[in-house]
Every structure is written in C-alpha cells, then in structure tokens.
Amino acid sequence: MAQNAKISALSDELIHSIIGFDAATNRQAYRHAKEIASRGLRGHQYGRTNQFDITSNLTGLDEKFRVKNRDDLADALQARIQKLQGLTSRFTPDYLSLLLQLSDRPLENTRVEALELLQPPSPPPLLTWDEILEDDPYSDEDIWKDIDYAVDSSGDERTSQKRGKAKSSPPTSVDEDKTYDPKDCIVPPEPDLVQILEAAQYWSVVRDNDANTDITELQAVRETLSMLAGLPTSLYHLDTQQNHIRINPRYALSHAMSATVDDLLSRFVAIAKDIYRLRQWTKRSSTLPLVQSFEAAVRTRLVAFDCALARLQQQYLTPSPPIVVSLLRLHTDIQFFSTPLRRLAQLVMSIEPEILLNPFSHLEALFETITLAQLTLETTVFQYLSSVFFDCLQTYLKPIRKWMEEGELGANDDTFFVFQSDSRSDANSLWHDRYVLRRDAHNDLRSPSFLQPAAKKIFNTGKSIVFLKELGFQGVGTKNNHPEPRLTHATVCGISDEVPLSPFPELFNIAFDNWIQSKYSQASTVLRRHLIENSGLMRTLDILEMVYLGKNGAVFEDFANALFERMDGGRRGWNDRYVLTELTRGIFGTVMVNSDAEKIVTRTWKVKNKNQSVEPLATVSLDFALSWPIQNIIQRSSSVVYQQVSSFLLQTYRVKYLLQRTRPSRTADFRDQTAQLSHKLRHRLTWFADTLRSYLTETAIFFSTQDMIAAMEKAEDIDNMAHVHLTYIARLQERAILSTDVNLIHKAIVEILDLGVQFAQAVAGKESSNAIRGATDKRISTRQRIVAPIPVVAELSEVETDSDGERIGLPSVPESIEQQSPMASFQSIDAEFARLLHFVTAGLRSVGRVGAEPMWEQLAERLEWEGKRDR
Known part of the structure; x- marks a missing residue:
C-alpha cells in the first residue's frame, strides 16, 4: 500500500509539472492522464544494481592504479571504501554505480591533493571562560553585591523611587511589534504635479484648426x-x-x-x-x-x-x-x-x-560595402558593418566546418555549395561522382563570391574525410592539436581604431585560408600517405608503365613475339583470351610479383582480318585490375590511351618482327635490280620502325612519365593526383601522335607500317614462287611445304579459312601484289613510302611551328635525315 501511495503521489506531481492540469477544473482529463502515468510506472520493473559487479569494478580500479604506479590514488580509494563499509544503506551499490558511470578517466584526471578540498571544515574550538573574560572582563563592582530578596515595604519606597529613575533597557527583537500603519508608506503628492503634467501634454490643448x-x-x-x-x-x-x-x-x-x-x-x-x-x-x-x-x-x-x-x-x-x-x-x-x-x-x-x-546575398553585399567603406576611409561604417559581417559568417561556417571535419552534409541544405549527387555510386568513383559542386543556371558556383577561391579546397577536404571513412579510418584527419583560428573583426582587421592599410579582401583571404588550412592539411596528408604507402600508388604507376608502355623492353618484346607467333601460326584460336591471359601473366610474371601478375587480363575482339595491315593488333588489349582507391586517381578514361599507346608500340614491333624474317640468304644475288630494291626497302622500313619505336619509348613516354612522377610526389590530395595523371595521359596521347589534332599524321604512319607488312608479303610471295619453280624442275611434289623466311608461308590448300573464305594468319599475299611482279610490287611500295614519309615529316614540322610539341620537330628531323641522304 505504501508503494501504491508513493506512485500515486509521484504521478500527481508529474502530471502537474508537465501538463499543468488542475483536478478541480478538468477532472476527466486529469483522471485520464493519471491513469496513463500510473500504468506506465507500474509496467516497468527494473532490476537492482548488482553489488558484486560494483565490488569487482572497484577492485579492478584499485589494481589498475597500483599497476600504473599510482599507489597514492589507490590508497585514497581504499580508505574511502573502508569508511563507506561502516555506513549501511540498501542504496549504496546504486550510489557507487552512478559514481562509476560518471567517472571520466580517473587515472589521468584525478589528483589526490584535490581530495583535501572535500574535507569538511574543522569545528570551531570550544569557548572558554578565559576567552570570555578576556573580551568582556568583570568591571562593574555592583555585580558582587547581595540582592535584597525581602518583600517590598513602605520603608523601601525610597529605594523603589531610586530604581524607577533608572534608564530602561532598549526593546529586544522579541518585544518588537512588526505591525505597521499602511498610511506611513504613502508619499503625499505635490499639489501642483497634476497641473504640471497637464501643461506638458501640449497635444491635448484644443485650438482652432488654423491656429498653430x-x-x-x-x-x-x-x-x-x-x-x-x-x-x-x-x-x-x-x-x-x-x-x-x-x-x-x-x-x-x-x-x-x-x-x-x-x-x-x-x-x-x-x-x-x-x-x-x-x-x-x-x-x-x-x-x-x-x-x-x-x-x-x-x-x-x-x-x-x-x-x-x-x-x-x-x-x-x-x-x-x-x-x-x-x-x-x-x-x-x-x-x-x-x-x-x-x-x-x-x-x-x-x-x-x-x-x-540567394540566401547569402547579404554576405556578398556586406563584403562589398565593407571594402568600399575602407576605400573611402569611413572608419565607423567599416568597423560597424565588419562586425555584422563576421556575426553572419559564423552561421555559414557551420556547414563548412561539419563538411571539413566529419565529411557530412546537412539534410536539405540548399545554401551549401556541396551536395551528394549519387549516394549509391561505387567506391571506385567516390571522388569524382558521389559529390559535386552546386551551380546555378549560368554554371556559376552557388556560394558567396569571396569564398569561391577556397571552394575547391573545402570540397576536397570533405571528400578526403569521406574517403578515409571508406578506408576504415574513422575520425582520422579531423583531430587537430591546435585551436581553430577565429574569424572576427579583431583577428582579421586588428584592434586598432583606424582603417587597416591592407585591403579588406586580402586580409580576409589570408585569415580564411589559415582557417581552411587548419582542417585541410591534416586530412589530405593522412590520405596521401595512405595512398602512396598502403595502396601502392607509385608501384601501380610503375606496373602500368611496364605492361602498356614497354618500360622493360626485353619483356615487352617477348610478349610481342609470343603474340606474333600465335598470329602467324595460321590457326583459328590464336586470339583465345584465356590462353593469351595465361601467356601474358607468365611473361610479365618474370619481372613482377605473382599477385600483381595475376591482375593482368588479356581481351580480344573478333574483326575481319586485314592481311595487309597492322590494325588487327588493336583487337588485343591488356587490362590491369586496380584497387578502388587507385581507380579514383587513375580513372577509367585513362585506360583507352594506355591501350592506344600499347597497340601503337605493338604495331612497330610487328613490322620489325616481319622485316627480321625477310633477311636475304647468303647466296642471294645483289646484282639483280629486284634484290637491290628489296634490300633498299628493307633498310628504309627497318630504319623507320626503329626510329618510331625509339621516339615513343625513349622520348614521348620517358619524358612524360618523368614529369608525371615529379608532379605526383608534390600533389597534396586526390584531386591534384587525378589532375596530374589526366594531364599526363593527355600529354602522352599528344606526344605519341595519337590525339585527334594529328589524326591524319597518325594514319599516314600506320600506312607506312602497313607498307612494311606488304613488303614482307611481297618478299614471301617472291621466294615462294622461286621455291615452287625449283621444286617443279626437280620433280618434287607440289604439296611439299616450302621453307620460307616467314613461317606462315605454306601451300594454299593447307592454309585454314574462316566462314567468309578469308585466310587466317598473317602475312598472306594479297591479290594486288600477287598479280604484280616482284619488281613492280617493290617499286610501288617504294614510291608510296616516299610520298607518305614526306607527308609525315611536313605535317610534324607544320604542327610543331604553331606551338605544339617541340619534340615533333626532332622526330621530323630524324625521319627526314634518311630521305635527304637518299636524295
């Protein structure tokens, strides 16, 4: 019953304090509220605090203090626990549990000497008679006289009269009457006050309409x-x-x-x-x-x-x-x-x-007005509006601070210039696709104009925090031991009463840059160190250069030769991607670890075979699997350029591979004009392929990569790293003569390489005809294979064909060359080579003069040197 009464009293107090119902005026509502409160209080029965857990926790604290060499703190705790044991109460475990939950790192934050402040004050010493007499000694002699206890009589009238003349003692607080007359509190008004007030109310004086x-x-x-x-x-x-x-x-x-x-x-x-x-x-x-x-x-x-x-x-x-x-x-x-x-x-x-x-138009207007007031030396207006500006700026800094410190955006905050465009985007495009800058209809950044120079750094800092969270680094990059710089009129413009000499925009930009840098530098530094050290950014760039750009020429040539041998084998499955993938991994695995080699995948496409061209090599591409942090730097669009450069290198290696297999035998007769022209073309085409390969590897790729590595080491964040790599890709594409501006020159170079393939086919056709005629004279079977310098030369009946009737394998003799004599074929190839070479050198010189790559003119000089000598 006592418990129910207690719950009822608590319910009444709760209803009165929260809802404010009065039981007398609104009984039904009050009864309903009390029923709800009572039901809720009865429905929750919480268990008591476990006193054994409390004892265990206190024992653990004592042991921890002694292990950490804080015996003084442990002794103080033990002394108070022993003192508490003498005070028996059923709520003691609850009190101790509350204190344990309220404690905040007691080992670091507790000082034993501070416990002295909790000691109760010492009781005052007992008052002694010596102290009383010292302050108030006995000086009245009458105090020692005897008192007359006799009944008063007429004889004592004289004494009574004498006593009646004595002074009466002042009344004490007990005798004081606290009642008073209210009239004593009223101050009598001045008799003329009303007249004075009426005279002061000039507006109540009635005058004529025309009178003032x-x-x-x-x-x-x-x-x-x-x-x-x-x-x-x-x-x-x-x-x-x-x-x-x-x-x-x-x-x-x-x-x-x-x-x-x-x-x-x-x-x-x-x-x-x-x-x-x-x-x-x-x-x-x-x-x-x-x-x-x-x-x-x-x-x-x-x-x-x-x-x-x-x-x-x-x-x-x-x-x-x-x-x-x-x-x-x-x-x-x-x-x-x-x-x-x-x-x-x-x-x-x-x-x-x-x-x-435009909810921040007032900030822009204040900023412009403050700048104008400074120019016109309006000191009061400058200081006044500056204080208003910085008061309003603090509100705009809140979403910026939250974005830069926690990587979070406010819900439906259209005033902030960063918003999340795609929350479900993949992690490999987190940096470039998930968050974007808010822009208006004119493609202008939707932020105050004076903050736009720092908008990019604010944007990148928040993305760095999000990036670190995706990597599993919660809270890393946001802790700063230094306090945040304040942005106020005093910290930006100084405390002087005069207008500062430096322009206000310059002072604000310096102060705001310091504010940004206090949050930007640490997050970007942590992320950059993780990408380089843990994610292996520089190692990945080195692997890409080795796989696509032929950094290790010996390994790249082994890969190219293995690919060419399968192409020239004359079989239908030469471009099987599974076989080529294993072949590629085995070759590149000799110079890199197995885990990296396993990330290489070879892909192929089916195209109609062009027997007189090197273009089928573009159907073979290499893919290297990148981790998602690296993909935010090396974007997907870069793989296209890597494939283009790799295919271009393979095309040069292809021509050199074919020309090496058309070398004349030792018994060849060089006095024959056909043999002389063949030797001349072989020399010119070999020289062209070597010059082009040397330019690509030793000039275009080497210097572009060297500049990229140097810039990458200086990059501050992912945005700078991605920009450096995109610049590197664009420069590499341009220097490798693969950009759209020099597309015609690139086509001419490919046609010259195709001439090398046609020359190899013509030589193969010529030697095949000679071998067939010699075999007929010797009465040897026409189905016997002819041993030619190129391993693909075989009898026509033994060469496989596809569904369209095209012969599989390179090189095969085209109809145009088969119908011509060897001399005519060599002459047409020589004439076409001279025409295309002139077009290439002239084109490189013309684009080099208009401010393009200066190394193109060097390439033109190297290509034209042989032509000048020939002329």
Whole structure:
C-alpha cells in the first residue's frame, strides 16, 4: 500500500509539472492522464544494481592504479571504501554505480591533493571562560553585591523611587511589534504635479484648426527621440500602410523660423524612414538559418540604437550636469551613431527582393560595402558593418566546418555549395561522382563570391574525410592539436581604431585560408600517405608503365613475339583470351610479383582480318585490375590511351618482327635490280620502325612519365593526383601522335607500317614462287611445304579459312601484289613510302611551328635525315 501511495503521489506531481492540469477544473482529463502515468510506472520493473559487479569494478580500479604506479590514488580509494563499509544503506551499490558511470578517466584526471578540498571544515574550538573574560572582563563592582530578596515595604519606597529613575533597557527583537500603519508608506503628492503634467501634454490643448500650437524645444526633442525609437508621436505622423513619416504642421517653435525648423525636422524624418523600414523588415521571420542570423544581427544593432536613444532621453529628463536643449545638437548626436545603421538599412533594402532566391546575398553585399567603406576611409561604417559581417559568417561556417571535419552534409541544405549527387555510386568513383559542386543556371558556383577561391579546397577536404571513412579510418584527419583560428573583426582587421592599410579582401583571404588550412592539411596528408604507402600508388604507376608502355623492353618484346607467333601460326584460336591471359601473366610474371601478375587480363575482339595491315593488333588489349582507391586517381578514361599507346608500340614491333624474317640468304644475288630494291626497302622500313619505336619509348613516354612522377610526389590530395595523371595521359596521347589534332599524321604512319607488312608479303610471295619453280624442275611434289623466311608461308590448300573464305594468319599475299611482279610490287611500295614519309615529316614540322610539341620537330628531323641522304 505504501508503494501504491508513493506512485500515486509521484504521478500527481508529474502530471502537474508537465501538463499543468488542475483536478478541480478538468477532472476527466486529469483522471485520464493519471491513469496513463500510473500504468506506465507500474509496467516497468527494473532490476537492482548488482553489488558484486560494483565490488569487482572497484577492485579492478584499485589494481589498475597500483599497476600504473599510482599507489597514492589507490590508497585514497581504499580508505574511502573502508569508511563507506561502516555506513549501511540498501542504496549504496546504486550510489557507487552512478559514481562509476560518471567517472571520466580517473587515472589521468584525478589528483589526490584535490581530495583535501572535500574535507569538511574543522569545528570551531570550544569557548572558554578565559576567552570570555578576556573580551568582556568583570568591571562593574555592583555585580558582587547581595540582592535584597525581602518583600517590598513602605520603608523601601525610597529605594523603589531610586530604581524607577533608572534608564530602561532598549526593546529586544522579541518585544518588537512588526505591525505597521499602511498610511506611513504613502508619499503625499505635490499639489501642483497634476497641473504640471497637464501643461506638458501640449497635444491635448484644443485650438482652432488654423491656429498653430507653440511647443518648446525640449518638447520637440522628446518627440523626436520617441519618433526615432518607433513610438507614435504628435509632432510626427506615421503612415503604417505607406511606411511614410511626415511632420505635423500644427506645431511650431515660437523662437525659431518655421522654414529652419521644418528643414531640421525633415532631416530627422529622413533618418527615421531608413530605421523604420529596418524595424519593419526584422518583423518578417524567415526559415533559412542564414537569413535568421542576419535578422538577429540587425535586431541587435537596433537594440543598441534604442539604448543610445534612451541615454539621450535620460540626459534631457535628468540632466547631470545641466545641458543646453538644442535640436541642432541632437541632430549632430543622432547623425553620428545612426550613420552606420542607416547604411545597414540601405543595404537591407537593396537586397530584400533577392535574399529569398540567394540566401547569402547579404554576405556578398556586406563584403562589398565593407571594402568600399575602407576605400573611402569611413572608419565607423567599416568597423560597424565588419562586425555584422563576421556575426553572419559564423552561421555559414557551420556547414563548412561539419563538411571539413566529419565529411557530412546537412539534410536539405540548399545554401551549401556541396551536395551528394549519387549516394549509391561505387567506391571506385567516390571522388569524382558521389559529390559535386552546386551551380546555378549560368554554371556559376552557388556560394558567396569571396569564398569561391577556397571552394575547391573545402570540397576536397570533405571528400578526403569521406574517403578515409571508406578506408576504415574513422575520425582520422579531423583531430587537430591546435585551436581553430577565429574569424572576427579583431583577428582579421586588428584592434586598432583606424582603417587597416591592407585591403579588406586580402586580409580576409589570408585569415580564411589559415582557417581552411587548419582542417585541410591534416586530412589530405593522412590520405596521401595512405595512398602512396598502403595502396601502392607509385608501384601501380610503375606496373602500368611496364605492361602498356614497354618500360622493360626485353619483356615487352617477348610478349610481342609470343603474340606474333600465335598470329602467324595460321590457326583459328590464336586470339583465345584465356590462353593469351595465361601467356601474358607468365611473361610479365618474370619481372613482377605473382599477385600483381595475376591482375593482368588479356581481351580480344573478333574483326575481319586485314592481311595487309597492322590494325588487327588493336583487337588485343591488356587490362590491369586496380584497387578502388587507385581507380579514383587513375580513372577509367585513362585506360583507352594506355591501350592506344600499347597497340601503337605493338604495331612497330610487328613490322620489325616481319622485316627480321625477310633477311636475304647468303647466296642471294645483289646484282639483280629486284634484290637491290628489296634490300633498299628493307633498310628504309627497318630504319623507320626503329626510329618510331625509339621516339615513343625513349622520348614521348620517358619524358612524360618523368614529369608525371615529379608532379605526383608534390600533389597534396586526390584531386591534384587525378589532375596530374589526366594531364599526363593527355600529354602522352599528344606526344605519341595519337590525339585527334594529328589524326591524319597518325594514319599516314600506320600506312607506312602497313607498307612494311606488304613488303614482307611481297618478299614471301617472291621466294615462294622461286621455291615452287625449283621444286617443279626437280620433280618434287607440289604439296611439299616450302621453307620460307616467314613461317606462315605454306601451300594454299593447307592454309585454314574462316566462314567468309578469308585466310587466317598473317602475312598472306594479297591479290594486288600477287598479280604484280616482284619488281613492280617493290617499286610501288617504294614510291608510296616516299610520298607518305614526306607527308609525315611536313605535317610534324607544320604542327610543331604553331606551338605544339617541340619534340615533333626532332622526330621530323630524324625521319627526314634518311630521305635527304637518299636524295
């Protein structure tokens, strides 16, 4: 029963404190609320605190303190536990559990000497008679006289009279009467006070419509101060619908000319109009935090202005010392401290139409006005608006701080210039696709103009935090031992009363850059170190250079030769991607670890075979699997250029491979014109292939990669790293003559390489014909294989064909060459080579002169050297 009564009392107190129902006025609602509260209290039975766990925790703390060499702290804890054991209470485990949960790293934060402050004060010493006598010694001799205890008699009248003349003791607090008369609290009014108040109310004096009411200058001053404070007055009429203030012509100053007074009062009206509009604007509440902070800053300035008006009113109401009442002096004072507020009011009126569309337009307007005030040396306006600007800026810095420290964006925050475009994007495109910058219809960044130079760094810092979270580093990069730099007028512009010499935009950019750098440097440094050391960025770039760009020429040539042997084998499955993948991994596995070699995959496409071209090599591509952090730097678009350069290198190796297998035998007759022309073409085509391969590997690839590695080591974040790699890819494509600007020159070079294939086919056809004629003379079977310099030369009946009737394998003799004699074929190839070589060298020189790559002119010189010598 006691428990139920206690629950009932608690329910009553809870209902009264939260809902405020009165049982007498609303019994039904009160009874319903009490029923709900009682049901909730009865439905929850929580277990008591386990006292054994508490004892175990305290024992563990004692052991921890002693292990950490804090015996003093352990002894203090043990002493208090022993003292607590003498105090028996069933709530002792609960008290100790609460204290343990409230503790915050007691080993580091507890000082034993601070426990002395918890000691109760020592009780005062007992008062002794010696101390009493020392302060108040016995000095009255009558105290030792005997007291007359006899009954009073007539004989004692003299003594009684003598005692009656003695002074009475003052009344004590016990005898004091606390009742008093209320009339004693009433101050009698002055008899003339009512008449004085009625005389001061000049507006209540009834006059004729044509007559003016004379007022004193003090009355005009009071009316002006009330009007400036936004209060209704008689001297000034306020039109709330038109937001207009005008002077009431019925009142005049008898001691001054009406024109002079009207001009002076109109100046007060001009000041009051701006301030009144500002007051009306602050009454319109907004839902945007940026606008709300601006409204709060304006209200604060209006309150300061009203306080200044109140101080002026106090000077005229209770002047101390006496002052001269003057409207001119009042105008000077009002104009002094209202000028910054009027400038703020004009700024608000100018941005009011667009502040809802552009919520940070007030920041831009304040920034421009502050800069202009500094240029015109308006010190008061500069300092006043600067304080407003930095007060409003703190609200805009909150989402920036949250983004840069935690990598998080506010929900439905359209005022921040970063937003999440695709929350479900893959991690390999996190840096480039998941978050984007918010832009308007004109593709301008939707942020204050003065923050746009630092927007990219803010954007990258937040993405670095998100990137680190994806890597599993929670909270890394956000901890900074140094306090955050403050952005206030004092820290940016200094505490001097004068305008700073340096321009305000420059001062702000320096301060804001320091604020950004305090959050940017640590996150970017941690992420950069992880990408280079843990993710192996530089090692990956080295592998890509080896696989695609032929960094190790011997290994790349082994891969090319193995590929060419399968192509020339004349079999249908030469381009099987599974076989080629194992072949590629085995070759490149000799110079790299197995884990990296296993990431290489060879892909092929089916195309109709072009027997006289090197283009089928483009159907073979190598893919290297990159980890998702590296894919944010080496983007997917880069693989296309890597494949193009690799195919171009394979094409040069292909021509050299074929030309090496068309070397003349030792018994060849070089006095024959056909043999001489064949030897000349072999030399020129071999020289062209070697020169082109040397240019690609030793000039274009080497210098581009060297510049990229140097820039990559200096990059600060992923954005810079990705930009460095994209620049490297673009430069590599251009220097390797693979860009669209020099597409015609590249086609001409490929045609020259195709001439090498045609030359090898022509030589193969010529030697095949000679071998067949010799076999006929010797009566050998025509189905016997001919041993030719190129291993693909075989009898026509033994060469496999595809479904279209095309022969498989390279090289095969085309109809145009088969129909010509060897001499005619060599002559046509020589003429075409000379024409294409001239076109290539002239094209390289022309594009080199218009500011393209200077190494193209060097390549033209090397290619033209043989032509000059030939001529």
